[in-house]
Amino acid sequence: MKLMFSISLFLLLPYCTSQTSDVIIESTPASSIGGVIQTELEKTVTLVCTLQSGTHDDKELVWLRNGAAVDLKDGNKENRSSVCISPVIIEDEGATFTCHLKSNTSNKVFVTLNVTYHTDISGLEEVTVEDGESLVLQCHMRANPMVTLVTWKLNGSLVDLSTSSFIITSDGITSKLQINKVERSLHEGLYQCTATSSVYGERSKSFQLTVTEKTLKFPLMPMIAGLVVVGLTALLAIISRWRKIARCCK
Numbered sequence: 001m002k003l004m005f006s007i008s009l010f011l012l013l014p015y016c017t018s019q020t021s022d023v024i025i026e027s028t029p030a031s032s033i034g035g036v037i038q039t040e041l042e043k044t045v046t047l048v049c050t051l052q053s054g055t056h057d058d059k060e061l062v063w064l065r066n067g068a069a070v071d072l073k074d075g076n077k078e079n080r081s082s083v084c085i086s087p088v089i090i091e092d093e094g095a096t097f098t099c100h101l102k103s104n105t106s107n108k109v110f111v112t113l114n115v116t117y118h119t120d121i122s123g124l125e126e127v128t129v130e131d132g133e134s135l136v137l138q139c140h141m142r143a144n145p146m147v148t149l150v151t152w153k154l155n156g157s158l159v160d161l162s163t164s165s166f167i168i169t170s171d172g173i174t175s176k177l178q179i180n181k182v183e184r185s186l187h188e189g190l191y192q193c194t195a196t197s198s199v200y201g202e203r204s205k206s207f208q209l210t211v212t213e214k215t216l217k218f219p220l221m222p223m224i225a226g227l228v229v230v231g232l233t234a235l236l237a238i239i240s241r242w243r244k245i246a247r248c249c250k
């Protein structure tokens with residue numbers, strides 16, 4: 001551990017000293033050459049900006065996060081200023097932290113966070129669908145680095161895409177398994193989506209699909225048509241009957 005630390009410090013030094021800048025940024029964990037800091041969700045990143053020796057009339061430092069000023073307390077501005085990102089969240093992925101002298105914006109140094117995380121899919125979801133209906137199962141695949149493989153299984157075997165009943169689509173963030181017309185004999189069972197990450201390995205979510213009998217929906221339109229016919233017939237009957245009665249009374 002101590003060895004690793006000294007190596008990373010060694011790697012950090014050329015990056016810092018090669019900057020002909022008013023300020024330098026040191027970080028925990030250390031940044032790689034190019035100023036990228038590797039971190040993960042829930043972790044803590046500490047950044048320290050230090051004024052380099054030299055003649056500076058003004059010693060006040062400024063921190064920017066993606067170009068917006070970071071609110072610094074008094075006593076954390078002169079000569080040395082630190083920023084703590086704790087805990088690291090998904091929105092910190094790719095964020096750039098810049099430090100410069102308040103009086104001279106032409107000399108900036110920056111670091112970028114590379115927040116790695118796996119998709120958060122997990123657990124078992126119960127899904128019930130009626131025979132003949134359509135179905136969409138979804139798994140969110142957002143991850144850094146991006147997942148390298150997504151698979152869908154039914155009862156432990158990869159879903160058979162050669163039969164036209166399964167459609168798998170993905171927009172890079174969500175993977176969807178779609179069935180346009182569910183049939184109990186073909187589709188009922190345990191589904192599982194699995195995302196593979198080169199860094200974090202596999203993660204899965206399961207769906208227990210139950211296909212229920214088709215419920216008899218009340219055929220509303222034919223019924224309305226039927227009622228209209230009955231009503232019209234009755235009306236005609238009354239009219240003709242009334243005519244007959246009227247004729248009699250003449």
Ligand SMILES: *[C@@H]1O[C@H](CO)[C@@H](O)[C@H](O)[C@H]1NC(C)=O
Binds near residue numbers: 078079
């Ligand atoms: C900053 O450094 C200068 C000397 O370089 C020193 O005179 C001054 O007191 C320091 N300020 C703080 C707040 O440490």
Ligand SMILES: *[C@@H]1O[C@H](CO)[C@@H](O)[C@H](O)[C@H]1NC(C)=O
Binds near residue numbers: 103105107
């Ligand atoms: C800002 O810093 C650069 C490099 O150190 C220097 O050349 C330039 O004159 C400075 N500008 C001001 C306004 O001090």
Ligand SMILES: *[C@@H]1O[C@H](CO)[C@@H](O)[C@H](O)[C@H]1NC(C)=O
Binds near residue numbers: 038114115144145
């Ligand atoms: C971020 O870290 C991942 C995992 O180590 C790596 O694959 C990726 O290239 C890094 N991205 C950047 C921008 O450094």
Ligand SMILES: *[C@@H]1O[C@H](CO)[C@@H](O)[C@H](O)[C@H]1NC(C)=O
Binds near residue numbers: 155186188189190
């Ligand atoms: C999946 O397994 C369940 C339980 O063994 C079974 O009832 C179902 O028919 C199977 N589904 C398919 C499509 O084979």
